[in-house]
Amino acid sequence: MIVNMNTKKLSIITDTIFFLFVILIFVLLVQKLDLPSYNEYEETMAQFNKGNFKSVEEENEVYIKKIKNDYGITVLYGSDIKDYAASVNAVEQYNEDIVNNNLKKIYRSLEEYPEDVFDIFKSKKYPMYIMIVNNFKNNTLALASKNNLNQYRLFVSNTSNFSRAFHHEMFHILEYYMSDKKKDLYGQWQSLNPKDFKYNSNTSSLTNEYVYGIYNNTVYKDLDNSNPYFVTKYSKAADKEDRAEIFAELMIAEEKLPYLEEGQNIKKKADMIDASIKENITLNKFPYYDILE
Numbered sequence: 001m002i003v004n005m006n007t008k009k010l011s012i013i014t015d016t017i018f019f020l021f022v023i024l025i026f027v028l029l030v031q032k033l034d035l036p037s038y039n040e041y042e043e044t045m046a047q048f049n050k051g052n053f054k055s056v057e058e059e060n061e062v063y064i065k066k067i068k069n070d071y072g073i074t075v076l077y078g079s080d081i082k083d084y085a086a087s088v089n090a091v092e093q094y095n096e097d098i099v100n101n102n103l104k105k106i107y108r109s110l111e112e113y114p115e116d117v118f119d120i121f122k123s124k125k126y127p128m129y130i131m132i133v134n135n136f137k138n139n140t141l142a143l144a145s146k147n148n149l150n151q152y153r154l155f156v157s158n159t160s161n162f163s164r165a166f167h168h169e170m171f172h173i174l175e176y177y178m179s180d181k182k183k184d185l186y187g188q189w190q191s192l193n194p195k196d197f198k199y200n201s202n203t204s205s206l207t208n209e210y211v212y213g214i215y216n217n218t219v220y221k222d223l224d225n226s227n228p229y230f231v232t233k234y235s236k237a238a239d240k241e242d243r244a245e246i247f248a249e250l251m252i253a254e255e256k257l258p259y260l261e262e263g264q265n266i267k268k269k270a271d272m273i274d275a276s277i278k279e280n281i282t283l284n285k286f287p288y289y290d291i292l293e
Helices: 005-033 038-050 056-071 078-087 096-110 115-122 162-181 233-237 239-252 265-280
Strands: 073-077 090-092 128-136 142-146 152-156
Touching (some): 073 078, 073 096, 078 090, 078 128, 142 162, 152 162, 162 265, 233 239, 239 265
Parallel strands (some): 073 128
Antiparallel strands (some): 142 152
């Protein structure tokens, strides 16, 4: 069989060009998706597991990469959040040691969520940013926001209740997402409150009425707490705060509290929150499931 050499050379050249084109497309896709390269990810994992860091700054960089790799969430602090902090009346955090402590708490807190929860942020449609601030000028501990580009921002300060505050704001972000998927997500929520009860955004005027009897080691002896409606006074500020407070309590609970027994008003609210998460986010198990069931 006679083979035309020019035709063969042309075929080789064409195959080579096609192969190079495929490689180029792959590289462009990786850059667009902002995925870490294999070597970069392996290097980050090795550092993270061994804990061999030259400085606290280097350790912070590795934690930030790990959170981005594992959860699709970008963590910022210091001068990187100067404008963002000003927009929420906060002071940016520059202390690397405090940031280090906060990053470890953030990572441990995120480990509490089912893995597929973070598909929301990895999809790039709903990018999430965690901003570590020093403090808020109005005594806020943490807050969450969403802009018209579907960007979620969670601001958290260095508070002794860091994990609880973090879970509270995480629920706000989950509710933003769920509300986009299903309108009137909690349309029946008011029916779970006392008759004629109204939320009050003026937190200084909130009372302990209907609030669970033990909170922050305070016992409200003058109240009937046999079947409370709220886990904290702050829960009475708004329906979304009510839900976030319950979720935060569930996420840090180490045992089944009395208000989670069947027939309890707070249990009914917790069940509604749980049902909305299962319907709109994941059927995989949160750590509080054993306590709630």
